[in-house]
Amino acid sequence: MADQASQMRSLRDVASRINSDGDLETILRDLIHAACEHGGWTLGSVMAIDAAHGEAHVMVRHDPTLLRRPLENRWELATSPALIALQRNEPVYIRDARASDEFPGYRREAFERDYRTVLVLPMSCADAENRPMVLNVVSRGITEVSPDDLAFMSMIVHLGGIAVEREHRIRAERQAAEQLQKALQTQTTLLQEVLSGGSTSALAAMLADLLPAPVLVVDFSGNALVASRSPTPVHFDDTAWQRAIDTSLGSQIITAARDAVAAQRNEPRGLRLDDGERQLQLMARIEPLNVDGQAVGALVIFPTAQAAGDLERLLLDSVKFALSVQMMRSVIRFRFETRTLTELFFEIIERRWRDADDVLLRGRRLGLALGAPARMVVVDFPDMPSLPADISVDCHHAVTRLARQLNVPASVVAIGGGLVCLLPHDEDDDQERIGRLARRMVETLRHSFNREPIVVLGGVCDGLDTYPKEWERCWRMIRIARAFGRTGTLSASDFGPMPMLIGAAESADVRSFVDSSIGIVVAHDRKHDTPYLETLAAYLREGCRAQACADAMGLHVTTLRYRLARIQDLFGIDPETPDRRFAIELAIRLHGVIENGSATAG
Incomplete structure (x- = not known):
């Protein structure tokens, strides 16, 4: 070896x-x-040690031999001193590899490559895959290695470790700079897409290349779901996954997203889905998409095993901001169109229009074919306290989405406490098609209210003059359904003559007839808490048979006869004659309709 200066x-x-x-x-x-x-x-x-697989891999060689031949690049750790050097963190010196029985691999290669002494030194660094490394050097002849020689070689190895760690830092900084540049470019690209009027679907399509994890964009205002790619390729490819969330899984995901946003929970949670054929359990993180404190949607992220870094979170924030801006534009556009459509509908049913051609033109611009026959379906929401402020918007989107799934062209109008659906009239399959849509509407909206709404199947509107009449007819049936506690899908045939009675009961002459017939009985019962009207109604209902009426009311027949006598004495009502009996019974029925209607209105 050389002297110290050398x-x-x-x-x-x-x-x-x-x-x-x-x-x-x-x-x-x-x-x-x-x-x-x-x-x-x-x-x-230089060798990298893969302890998990029990192997040592040659990364680089220095071999000035002119004869080129295939060399062993992978060693079993059991036959290599590299693992010993790493475990002891000290050099391993083999004076003569040809005479060593401890490392047969080196002994065999020593004869093949003509070398004798081997020195293995551990390096205080790792390769790009985080595998520890060792440095091996050999000599042709037997070399005596002194402590000074070991110190000199260890210093060379130490300098190499410093250089390797510096390269790792430089590479990490380079990657971080590239990721930061990518995040900034992504933010610019996303904002350009939003400002240029791009759609939510176009933005979601960009996310497949930007984010490593599969994501799902939930648009509350547009009632739409757009996926970047499938989170479970075993069950769905990308196309099948988008189709599934458009049909069987959509409402489940929207409900879960709304619940998570309302509860302000964005930690990973289990998302249980059922498509009718299988149950899926997916881990998902649901990030709210807010603008000015209003939740306009959610970003459902199906996280991968790799933890998100700071730059990935920065990228995610950029994505969320761009999606929020895009969705707020959709919210504003939807509210404007809905308000305009609602105003036009009420202008028609309240007969406030003057120029029919102008109304038809305005309707055409808003997607309403007012000049063609259309069947009216009216939805009445349940009267419930503490409903979400945007429940009407949600129901509007749910019905629109349902009609699209069933291939039924529908114009949906928001009317405050309900919806009006105008469906093109088709005489061939109109009843079956409309009935199927109405039943599905009840099922869909029941999830929003936890109870059934009222869905009235109205008649056909053929011309602007018929809309007010059909609207009043449908609303009359809603009042009847409310009065008698009916929900679900209803039509005029479900009520018999009741709609006509309701219409008649709202006239002043009919109210006067009811008051003159039984008004005094009603007033007496209210003042003295007597059951005379109830008794009279039961007696007429049982065909004026005293014993049957007494049994139905749980009274003794003598008590019933006493009440009937008192009714005749106090009010002069004798239901025994046919004409008088019909008048009293009709007045009682109309009174019930009026009372139920007043209670509902209140």
């Missing part, structure tokens, strides 16, 4: 050589070359 110069040369710019492989190649050149060794290599 060793110092050698170390300086080694440091200069491995400190030059280059990738990890170049640094290692310069390191092993410098170690052989200045340490007096013939051959050398």
Whole structure:
């Protein structure tokens, strides 16, 4: 070995050589070359230790031999001193590999490649896959290695470790800079897409290339779901996943997203889905999409095993902002169109229009074919306290989405406490088609209210003059349904003559008839808490048969006869004559309709 001054110069040369710019492989190649050149060794290599698989891999070699031949690049750790060097964190010196029985692999190669002494030194660094490394050097002849020689070689290895760690830091900084640049470019691209009027679907399509994890965009205002790619390729490919969320899984995902946003929970949680054929359990993180404190949607992220870094979170924030802006534009556009459509509908049913052509033109611009026959279906929401402020918007989107799924062209109008659906009239399959849609509407909206709404199947509107009449007819049936506690799908045939009675009961003459017939009985019952009207109604209902009426009311027949006598004495009502009996019974029925209607209105 050289003297101390020569060793110092050698170390300086080694440091200069491995400190030059280059990738990890170049640094290692310069390191092993410098170690052989200045340490007096013939051959050398740097090996990465894969302890999990029990192997050592040769990363770079220094072999000035002119004869090129295939060499062993993978060693079993059981036959290599590399693991011993790492475990003890000290060099392993094999004076004569040809005579060593401890490492048969080295013994065999020593004869094949003509070398004798081997020195294995652990390196205080790892490769790009975080595998620890060792440096091996060999000589043709037997070399005696002194403590000073070991110190010199250890210093070379230490300088190499410093260079490797520096390269790792540079690479990490380079990757971070590239990710930051990508995040900034992504933010610019997303904002350009939004400002240029791009759709939510176009933005969601961009996310497949931007985010490593599959995501799902839930648009509350548009009632739409758009996926970047499938989170469970085993069950759905990308196309099948989008089709599934458009049909069977959509309402489940929207409900889960709304619940998570309302509860302000964005930690990963289990998302249980059922498409009718299988049950899926997916882990998902639901991030709210807010604008000015209003939740306009959600970003459902199906996280991968890799934890998100700071730059990925920055990228995610950019994505959320762009999606929020895009969805707020949809909210504003939807509210304007809905308000305009509602105003036009009420202008028609309240007969406030003057120019029919102007109304038809305005309707055409809003998607209403007012000149063609259309069937009216009216939805009345349940009267419930503490409903969400945007429940009407949600129901509007749910019905629109349902009609699209059933291939039924429908114009949906929001009317405050309900909806009006105008469906093109088709005489061939009108009843079956409308009935199927109405039943599905009840099922869909029941999830929003936890109870059934009233869905009235109205008649056909053919011309602007028929809309007010059909609207009044449908609303009359809603009042009847409310009065008698009916919900679900209803039509005029479900009520018999009741709609006509309701219409008649609202006239002043009918109210006067009711008051003159039984008004005094009603007033007496209210003042004295007597059951005379109830008794009279039961008696007429049982065909004026005293015993049957007494049994139905749970009274003794004598008590019933006493009440009937008192009714005749107090009010002069004798239901025994046919004409008088019909008048009293009709008055009682109309009174019930009027009372129920007043209670509902209140």
